[in-house]
Amino acid sequence: MAQAHLSIVLHTHLPYVRHPEHSYHLEEMWFYEAMHETYLPILQMFRRLEAQQIPGKLTLSVSAPLFSMMQDALLTERFVAHLDRLIALSVREMERTRGDEAFSRLAHFYHDRFTDMKKFYVDELGRDMIGELRRQHQAGRIELMTCVGTHPILPFLSTDASRRAQVAASCDLFEQTFGFRTRGIWLAECAFSPGMDRFLAEEGICFTFSEGIAIENADSAPVYGNFSPLISEHGVAFFGRDQLASAQVWSAKEGYPGDFVYREFYRDLGFDRELDYILPFIHPDGIRHNTGLKYHRITGDVGLGNEQPYDPEVALGRAWEHAAHFVDTRARQAGELAGFLADRPAHITCPYDAELFGHWWFEGTTFLEGLFHRAAENEALILSTPLDYLRAVPVQQQTTPATSTWGEAGYFNVWLDDNNVWVYRKIRNAEGLMTELAAEFAGRLAAQSLQDRVMRQLGRELLLAQSSDWTFILKTGTTVTYALREIEAHLDNFAILAEQLRSGDIHEAFLAEIEGKNNIFPQLDWEVWADNS
Amino acid sequence: MVSPSDVLETSWREQVVLLPRDPFAAYVYWEVTQDAFGEERPLIGRLLMLPSDESATFEREVFDFPVESVRDGRFVEFVGEDIRHVAEIGHRGEDGEFRCLVRSEVVRSPRTFAGTDPAHFVAVQVTENGLQVRDVEHRVPEGTLFAARRGGSSVGSLSRPRHKR
Numbered sequence: 001m002a003q004a005h006l007s008i009v010l011h012t013h014l015p016y017v018r019h020p021e022h023s024y025h026l027e028e029m030w031f032y033e034a035m036h037e038t039y040l041p042i043l044q045m046f047r048r049l050e051a052q053q054i055p056g057k058l059t060l061s062v063s064a065p066l067f068s069m070m071q072d073a074l075l076t077e078r079f080v081a082h083l084d085r086l087i088a089l090s091v092r093e094m095e096r097t098r099g100d101e102a103f104s105r106l107a108h109f110y111h112d113r114f115t116d117m118k119k120f121y122v123d124e125l126g127r128d129m130i131g132e133l134r135r136q137h138q139a140g141r142i143e144l145m146t147c148v149g150t151h152p153i154l155p156f157l158s159t160d161a162s163r164r165a166q167v168a169a170s171c172d173l174f175e176q177t178f179g180f181r182t183r184g185i186w187l188a189e190c191a192f193s194p195g196m197d198r199f200l201a202e203e204g205i206c207f208t209f210s211e212g213i214a215i216e217n218a219d220s221a222p223v224y225g226n227f228s229p230l231i232s233e234h235g236v237a238f239f240g241r242d243q244l245a246s247a248q249v250w251s252a253k254e255g256y257p258g259d260f261v262y263r264e265f266y267r268d269l270g271f272d273r274e275l276d277y278i279l280p281f282i283h284p285d286g287i288r289h290n291t292g293l294k295y296h297r298i299t300g301d302v303g304l305g306n307e308q309p310y311d312p313e314v315a316l317g318r319a320w321e322h323a324a325h326f327v328d329t330r331a332r333q334a335g336e337l338a339g340f341l342a343d344r345p346a347h348i349t350c351p352y353d354a355e356l357f358g359h360w361w362f363e364g365t366t367f368l369e370g371l372f373h374r375a376a377e378n379e380a381l382i383l384s385t386p387l388d389y390l391r392a393v394p395v396q397q398q399t400t401p402a403t404s405t406w407g408e409a410g411y412f413n414v415w416l417d418d419n420n421v422w423v424y425r426k427i428r429n430a431e432g433l434m435t436e437l438a439a440e441f442a443g444r445l446a447a448q449s450l451q452d453r454v455m456r457q458l459g460r461e462l463l464l465a466q467s468s469d470w471t472f473i474l475k476t477g478t479t480v481t482y483a484l485r486e487i488e489a490h491l492d493n494f495a496i497l498a499e500q501l502r503s504g505d506i507h508e509a510f511l512a513e514i515e516g517k518n519n520i521f522p523q524l525d526w527e528v529w530a531d532n533s
Numbered sequence: 534m535v536s537p538s539d540v541l542e543t544s545w546r547e548q549v550v551l552l553p554r555d556p557f558a559a560y561v562y563w564e565v566t567q568d569a570f571g572e573e574r575p576l577i578g579r580l581l582m583l584p585s586d587e588s589a590t591f592e593r594e595v596f597d598f599p600v601e602s603v604r605d606g607r608f609v610e611f612v613g614e615d616i617r618h619v620a621e622i623g624h625r626g627e628d629g630e631f632r633c634l635v636r637s638e639v640v641r642s643p644r645t646f647a648g649t650d651p652a653h654f655v656a657v658q659v660t661e662n663g664l665q666v667r668d669v670e671h672r673v674p675e676g677t678l679f680a681a682r683r684g685g686s687s688v689g690s691l692s693r694p695r696h697k698r
Binding site: 156158181183193201203204205206207213216217218219220221222223224231235236237340341342343387390391394395396397398399402403404409410411412413416421422424425426428429430433488491492494495496499 | 536537538539540541542550552553554555556560562564604606641643644645646647648649650651652653654655656657658659661662663664665666669671673674675676677
């Protein structure tokens with residue numbers, strides 16, 4: 001008999017980065033890299049599992065910015081061009097490395113991989129990621145769900161109207177895109193404070209995820225610990241992250257991804273080769289960036305430049321070993337828990353950022369595939385989703401989870417720091433203004449009138465500015481200039497449009513320009529901001 | 534350089550906001566009008582702790598800080614975990630009384646321990662419109678791993694009031 005439900009949860013998200021005004025934009029690389037290193041390999045994995053009749057199953061959260069980018073004509077066209085560049089680079093590399101057995105083998109490895117990726121994306125999927133995700137959901141392999149809006153820290157929004165707008169925007173767009181209503185939602189950074197569950201319940205959300213301390217420090221001590229969900233006051237199930245499973249995968253030092261045979265992320269051909277050689281494959285202005293061709297393994301504490309050549313065969317074999325270790329550890333954990341959770345199987349919640357698998361940890365998608373194979377053989381574990389568990393074990397404890405995030409120390413330290421605190425004044429003041437404008441114009445504007453379009457665009461700009469990606473970047477100090485530019489650009493657009501709306505002097509050309517650029521949430525219901533109850 | 538969004542920072546009104554960071558600190562920011570500086574007495578910000586019992590009126594000042602510009606902010610320390618706090622900006626009169634100009638929303642500092650609410654159970658049903666929830670009697674078997682924690686932590690005096698269902 002199964003002693004525990006094992007829930008693998010992947011959260012996929014990228015900020016909405018789309019720059020039609022530039023023919024080549026560095027930050028758009030985030031999307032292209034994640035596509036060919038993480039999202040497509042995961043979908044390929046599910047096709048293989050399907051063909052082998054291995055019962056792989058996971059819960060996959062896809063944020064609205066991400067699934068919008070996945071179906072954006074401009075970005076998908078550019079992604080195919082990106083794959084073509086990678087294939088061309090790998091061809092050149094096969095020539096350059098001829099005579100060097102280790103590197104030549106790697107050049108061929110990448111050529112095969114990129115060619116295969118393009119074939120899968122263009123020929124097999126017809127560039128339709130959404131269709132494939134929907135198909136896997138309907139087949140019961142992926143419990144597809146979304147994330148709150150543009151990934152804001154929900155407790156830091158200033159009004160209930162703003163919180164409601166963020167949650168509703170992504171739930172509505174998810175339904176318009178996938179054809180069904182999401183049952184679960186990912187709280188950006190698992191950020192929760194009491195009362196936030198009301199906005200989830202209003203959208204028919206059944207479950208979400210939280211850091212373990214949200215459960216452990218709940219209003220009532222959790223009698224089943226972190227191994228059965230808590231039902232919040234407004235009727236949403238909160239599944240707490242399992243710390244053991246988390247550390248095994250997350251920790252770069254002690255976790256699997258730090259194994260010395262795995263591929264080194266920070267050595268990349270885009271930085272290693274002379275500029276003349278690499279120029280056709282990087283930014284046309286000569287700005288170097290990662291290409292995805294990485295020839296070295298972590299090796300050890302040797303410093304960049306002294307690593308040994310990467311051996312995919314050895315590394316992928318190690319990923320299968322680690323997958324077996326992970327599953328066997330969970331099975332032992334299940335056995336131990338069975339003695340304590342007398343009246344129910346444990347639910348072991350294992351949530352991760354999806355981009356860890358394949359992008360940061362190159363062998364991570366192979367690890368996942370190995371995990372599903374191993375789990376299929378293990379009678380102590382049942383691969384599960386939160387909905388499966390709630391149906392199997394309907395009696396649950398009801399109480400309010402505690403304020404928390406899954407960030408550093410379990411609270412808001414990352415997103416409320418000397419480097420980013422200034423953001424909140426501007427954003428929260430914009431929220432207040434949006435609420436006032438929505439209350440003033442709700443029910444008064446004809447659909448698609450100029451004013452109606454302005455209100456919708458105001459909503460889009462505000463939602464985009466609220467993304468926690470920007471404050472995260474300001475804290476961590478990477479691509480700060482870009483984050484600053486994005487925050488300022490969205491808030492500038494917001495302020496200009498608000499002023500034009502108030503004065504009655506709306507500049508349609510300006511409106512049309514930013515509608516074309518920041519085109520997420522095409523059917524956004526701006527009147528949601530009028531309801532601040 | 535002035536950007537259009539700077540209008541979102543103009544101090545056309547008084548406001549003070551308290552954002553909890555962790556169980557130990559919060560960020561407080563404020564905006565006040567230039568008129569508020571017209572008073573002879575200096576502007577002061579202060580952090581107050583409030584009683585757990587929301588009907589009680591007792592408030593205690595735990596920290597004050599100077600307010601020297603129309604908009605600014607700083608981190609302040611909470612007096613403890615799971616305690617209701619509020620921030621105010623105003624003047625202290627000659628009589629020593631604080632005259633409040635603007636007050637933040639009340640926030641509760643996060644906590645690192647479980648509350649004292651008794652365990653309560655529900656049966657859930659997954660529906661198209663979310664979870665349907667109804668109260669049920671449920672006896673937790675003896676020996677359950679965390680059953681001993683029922684009743685919560687020993688720091689009851691700082692805990693929030695029991696949730697009234």
